[in-house]
Amino acid sequence: MKKLSPVIEWSTLLFCTGTVLLFLVAILWDLAVKGWPSLSWEFITALPSDGMTKGGILPAITGTVILTLLTAVLSVPLGISCAIYLNEYAKDNWLTRLIRASIRNLSGVPSIIYGLFGLALFVQGMHMGTSMLAAGFTLGLLSLPYIISTTEEALRRIPASTREAALGIGATQFESIRDVVLPSASPGILTGVVLTLSRAAGETAPILFTGVAFYINGSSGYLNQEFMALPYHLYMLSTQHQAIEQVRPLAYGTALVLVMVVFLLNLTAFYIRYKYSNND
Amino acid sequence: MTEENFKLSAKDVNLWFGNKHVLKEVSVTFPEKKVTALIGPSGCGKSTLLRCFNRMHDLSPDARITGQFMLESQDLYDKHVSVTQARKRVGMVFQKANPFPKSIYENINYGLKINNIPAKDRPEIIERALKESYLWEEVKDDLKKPATRLSGGQQQRLCIARTVALRPEVILMDEPCSALDPISTRKVEELIVQLKEQYTIVIVTHNMQQAQRVADKTVFMYLGEVVEEGSTDDIFRHPKQELTQNYVGGHFG
Numbered sequence: 001m002k003k004l005s006p007v008i009e010w011s012t013l014l015f016c017t018g019t020v021l022l023f024l025v026a027i028l029w030d031l032a033v034k035g036w037p038s039l040s041w042e043f044i045t046a047l048p049s050d051g052m053t054k055g056g057i058l059p060a061i062t063g064t065v066i067l068t069l070l071t072a073v074l075s076v077p078l079g080i081s082c083a084i085y086l087n088e089y090a091k092d093n094w095l096t097r098l099i100r101a102s103i104r105n106l107s108g109v110p111s112i113i114y115g116l117f118g119l120a121l122f123v124q125g126m127h128m129g130t131s132m133l134a135a136g137f138t139l140g141l142l143s144l145p146y147i148i149s150t151t152e153e154a155l156r157r158i159p160a161s162t163r164e165a166a167l168g169i170g171a172t173q174f175e176s177i178r179d180v181v182l183p184s185a186s187p188g189i190l191t192g193v194v195l196t197l198s199r200a201a202g203e204t205a206p207i208l209f210t211g212v213a214f215y216i217n218g219s220s221g222y223l224n225q226e227f228m229a230l231p232y233h234l235y236m237l238s239t240q241h242q243a244i245e246q247v248r249p250l251a252y253g254t255a256l257v258l259v260m261v262v263f264l265l266n267l268t269a270f271y272i273r274y275k276y277s278n279n280d
Numbered sequence: 281m282t283e284e285n286f287k288l289s290a291k292d293v294n295l296w297f298g299n300k301h302v303l304k305e306v307s308v309t310f311p312e313k314k315v316t317a318l319i320g321p322s323g324c325g326k327s328t329l330l331r332c333f334n335r336m337h338d339l340s341p342d343a344r345i346t347g348q349f350m351l352e353s354q355d356l357y358d359k360h361v362s363v364t365q366a367r368k369r370v371g372m373v374f375q376k377a378n379p380f381p382k383s384i385y386e387n388i389n390y391g392l393k394i395n396n397i398p399a400k401d402r403p404e405i406i407e408r409a410l411k412e413s414y415l416w417e418e419v420k421d422d423l424k425k426p427a428t429r430l431s432g433g434q435q436q437r438l439c440i441a442r443t444v445a446l447r448p449e450v451i452l453m454d455e456p457c458s459a460l461d462p463i464s465t466r467k468v469e470e471l472i473v474q475l476k477e478q479y480t481i482v483i484v485t486h487n488m489q490q491a492q493r494v495a496d497k498t499v500f501m502y503l504g505e506v507v508e509e510g511s512t513d514d515i516f517r518h519p520k521q522e523l524t525q526n527y528v529g530g531h532f533g
Contacts, residue, residue, distance in 0.1 A: 091341055092341070161374055161375075161376050161378040162378055162380075164336060164372075164374060164378065165374070165378040165379070165380060165439070166380070166390075167336070167339075167367065168334065168336075168367060168371065168372040168373075168374070168443070169367070169368075169371065169390075169391035169394070169395075169442060169443065169446060170364045170365075170367045170368040170391065170394060170395050170446065171364070171391075171394050172364055172394075173339070175394050179380075179390065179394075180380055180381075183381060184381050
């Protein structure tokens with residue numbers, strides 16, 4: 001009986017891992033098989049045509065890419081700075097604990113709530129209208145709590161001895177953070193940022209009310225205008241189109257492109273992490 | 281050891297972490313260009329005392345310190361002395377080697393840079409610091425190598441090089457050999473003995489043999505108080521206090 005237990009432990013874990021992998025592979029396989037035939041140079045470089053039953057999805061790709069970049073610009077510097085303040089400078093008292101708890105709670109708020117908030121604040125309150133800018137701000141807001149939490153986590157993992165090394169040779173607290181703590185924490189911070197942005201790139205609800213458009217005749221990517229985005233385009237092709245059967249392959253193609261965009265983002269992060277860890 | 285020129289001193293020092301009274305009425309002096317060992321059982325406050333001298337407690341919000349810390353005639357906690365100035369004069373080497381995640385060269389260069397030492401002087405200073413730390417021969421061909429790839433002993437000597445490059449007046453060492461193997465320990469100890477020609481050194485150690493090998497003066501602390509101080513020889517061979525005798529005799533600790 002004693003000898004059996006390692007086998008049971010091992011096979012249980014293997015079974016669980018296998019189950020997870022099975023679903024993952026099934027989803028990707030399904031996407032790849034059904035989406036692959038619609039992929040072509042034209043599909044990713046042309047505008048939709050004939051009521052979106054033909055043509056490509058270029059505006060949706062550029063829309064999503066620019067929206068993600070905008071989200072990054074709006075949320076990453078702010079989120080990282082906020083985490084640095086909370087972890088390195090702020091005293092540990094009831095106020096900072098309250099702030100931390102609020103940030104954690106915010107990351108649990110459903111994204112549709114952010115959409116409504118963005119509609120009220122950015123679209124109407126600040127007169128941005130339904131636009132790329134308003135959607136970017138909304139997604140930025142959605143991303144902030146994740147970026148703050150993951151950055152704080154990465155900073156907390158840097159041991160006190162690393163900070164003391166810099167302080168001990170006469171660095172100010174700011175210099176020690178800028179030159180030693182941040183570079184050491186950067187792989188962790190980067191992972192958090194990329195995971196957050198990948199999530200933001202795939203969000204539909206927050207941009208629904210704040211700027212995404214059904215169809216745009218022309219290029220999509222001006223800050224003050226509505227835009228097309230991959231997740232919404234996919235949603236629309238799969239549920240809202242009048243010729244659903246006809247556009248089904250296009251929907252799969254769009255899904256595959258979305259997954260690839262997110263995959264590319266992750267790959268970039270992986271590469272940067274790899275380069276960093278080699279320089280240690 | 282008779283009264284002589286002391287470089288560094290603490291007078292009537294009390295320190296609390298929150299409600300915990302860690303240092304109690306500590307007064308102690310460290311002679312110039314000598315090695316002084318701080319010994320005592322774990323938790324006796326020797327590292328805490330050491331860290332006071334380069335103001336490492338400044339960032340702990342629950343630490344409260346009273347008393348006086350003097351570097352010659354300069355009060356280290358004077359409002360007009362910036363903490364970075366104080367740390368430049370009183371360098372510190374930590375328990376665990378903590379090189380920056382940069383190259384060997386950059387590890388020393390960084391300290392020079394933030395202390396505004398002109399770029400043209402730096403290569404020479406770096407070479408001299410590495411030579412003083414007996415690391416030069418081992419690393420001179422790959423200064424670009426990440427410091428974290430060095431062995432533990434080499435890393436600790438690099439940390440010492442990083443400190444001496446700034447020409448401090450005092451070097452504080454907090455159990456610098458506790459994570460090192462005997463051979464690396466021997467090298468670091470030889471280095472400490474060499475360095476006292478130029479620097480005043482205070483070393484915290486758990487290792488009685490180490491204290492006897494490197495220190496001219498020894499201070500024995502127990503439960504936050506200085507029990508006895510004197511020449512290393514006196515402390516280990518002719519201790520006046522029974523507590524000291526029991527500790528250096530290996531009866532507790």
